[in-house]
Amino acid sequence: MDLYFWVFASMSVLAGLFTIAARDALPSAMGLLTVFIALAGLYLHLHAPLIAIFQVAIYAGAILILVVFVIMLLMAPGERLAAIQANVSYRGAGALLGLCLIGLIAVGTKGVSEIVSMKALPEGFGNPSMFGDLLFRDFLLHFEVVSVLLLVALIGGIYLCKKKL
Amino acid sequence: MDDWLIAIIKVVGIWVWVLLIAVVMTWVERRGAALIQDRPGPNRAGPWGLFQPLADGIKLFTKEEIIPTKAQKLLYIIGPLLFSVPAFSAYAVVPFGDKIVLGGKEIILQVSDVNIGFLYILAIGSMAVYGVILGGWGSNNKYSILGGLRSTAQMVSYEVPLGLALLGIVFVYGTFSLRDISLAQQGTFLGFLPNWGIFKQPLGFILFIVAAYAEANRVPFDLPEAESEIVSGYHTEYGSMRLGLYLFGEYVNLVTISGIIVALYFGSWHMPYIDLGAYLGPISWGIVSFCIFFLKVSFFLWMFVWVRWTLPRFRYDQVMGLGWRGLIPLALFNIFITALFIQLTV
Numbered sequence: 001m002d003l004y005f006w007v008f009a010s011m012s013v014l015a016g017l018f019t020i021a022a023r024d025a026l027p028s029a030m031g032l033l034t035v036f037i038a039l040a041g042l043y044l045h046l047h048a049p050l051i052a053i054f055q056v057a058i059y060a061g062a063i064l065i066l067v068v069f070v071i072m073l074l075m076a077p078g079e080r081l082a083a084i085q086a087n088v089s090y091r092g093a094g095a096l097l098g099l100c101l102i103g104l105i106a107v108g109t110k111g112v113s114e115i116v117s118m119k120a121l122p123e124g125f126g127n128p129s130m131f132g133d134l135l136f137r138d139f140l141l142h143f144e145v146v147s148v149l150l151l152v153a154l155i156g157g158i159y160l161c162k163k164k165l
Numbered sequence: 166m167d168d169w170l171i172a173i174i175k176v177v178g179i180w181v182w183v184l185l186i187a188v189v190m191t192w193v194e195r196r197g198a199a200l201i202q203d204r205p206g207p208n209r210a211g212p213w214g215l216f217q218p219l220a221d222g223i224k225l226f227t228k229e230e231i232i233p234t235k236a237q238k239l240l241y242i243i244g245p246l247l248f249s250v251p252a253f254s255a256y257a258v259v260p261f262g263d264k265i266v267l268g269g270k271e272i273i274l275q276v277s278d279v280n281i282g283f284l285y286i287l288a289i290g291s292m293a294v295y296g297v298i299l300g301g302w303g304s305n306n307k308y309s310i311l312g313g314l315r316s317t318a319q320m321v322s323y324e325v326p327l328g329l330a331l332l333g334i335v336f337v338y339g340t341f342s343l344r345d346i347s348l349a350q351q352g353t354f355l356g357f358l359p360n361w362g363i364f365k366q367p368l369g370f371i372l373f374i375v376a377a378y379a380e381a382n383r384v385p386f387d388l389p390e391a392e393s394e395i396v397s398g399y400h401t402e403y404g405s406m407r408l409g410l411y412l413f414g415e416y417v418n419l420v421t422i423s424g425i426i427v428a429l430y431f432g433s434w435h436m437p438y439i440d441l442g443a444y445l446g447p448i449s450w451g452i453v454s455f456c457i458f459f460l461k462v463s464f465f466l467w468m469f470v471w472v473r474w475t476l477p478r479f480r481y482d483q484v485m486g487l488g489w490r491g492l493i494p495l496a497l498f499n500i501f502i503t504a505l506f507i508q509l510t511v
Contacts, residue, residue, distance in 0.1 A: 030295075053285060057287050065320075076310075
């Protein structure tokens, strides 16, 4: 039994439950923040400090901040989106999407029994330089495709919000 | 066992030391303001008013704690904690001296020398904004929410040039570890310039210091507080020690930022031109390097005060315009030039 794993794993699961159970939007976002931080703790445990830092800096520090920003712009403290929360079709769609996600995870973990056997980590595992090598040498094409995709999304966003170009 | 003891002494020692500096900074801030505005300032409690922070602390601790009835209780209470905890934990990767040799054991003067040092600082720094958001939202006051909104937008915008400016330093020194960067700043280059970050990344330094002022919510970027328009913003509804945590966390942030500036751009514990470490014994060099480091840090702390009482506050659209239209293109340009230079020379 790995105590460190259980502390952070249960923390992330509980915080995840809180995220979907909370009635108010901002506390729910804070639940998501806790999930991110707990996951970062797990990554640290898996000898991947860079991923852990990215988890905190990018997911918690940038993406979630934008979510919170939208919440703060659109709602008032204590205000609840009761109409949406009571809407059955939204709930049904949520359940369907959730089931799809669980199915995806199940497919993804199918071969997990093969990787359970411990392997020695390669030299310098998790170092920033190793990451650089992976991204800019071995998977350069994938990296560039993703950056083009982001650029397209950026241009689309600007096009949508500008009334006059 | 010994390693644990040393680690605990280092953690507690540097923590107390940073807190002490932050306490003295509250006094320096008020005396500095008085000096610049040509008035005496707080000078009653103790010699030159030095006990004033103590008196302030007692006042904040003994005041009644009031939670506004319409506040969101949980968020209101967590806010100040979430603001001060990142502030207190960010110093862990910043060095505070070279090393000390005790009984044949080499102790580096840094809590933790991890090779992702300053990514850690960026990650922790981006956590601090949640304290401001929760404080503003939990207070359930329109000025507080405005302050929270402003700080969210401002911090997200200025994190980009901050990170890009730091990237220039990584290019030059080829490592993320603050200790390795500090060590690399010894000696001179081109024959006469000290090997410091500021001479290798002058534009990067300017970008970094501007973005750091914005991240710390200091004048001229203190839009989230702006007492003349939104009545102190996110901490309008706070009193007693909760307010104290917000105010105090800000000073702890200043110490950390000054430490980072010194470690990255101003030669850390090195004196220009002289390598004192070669002349002094291992223990005395440890103490001297600590003193040199904090002498430099105190200059930058004073600069925070100096700037605060010299410059007026920006308008909000000016802050955002400067961030997105001024700093980010300049930071990209800086990275481009640095990369080109490294490509051509190495």
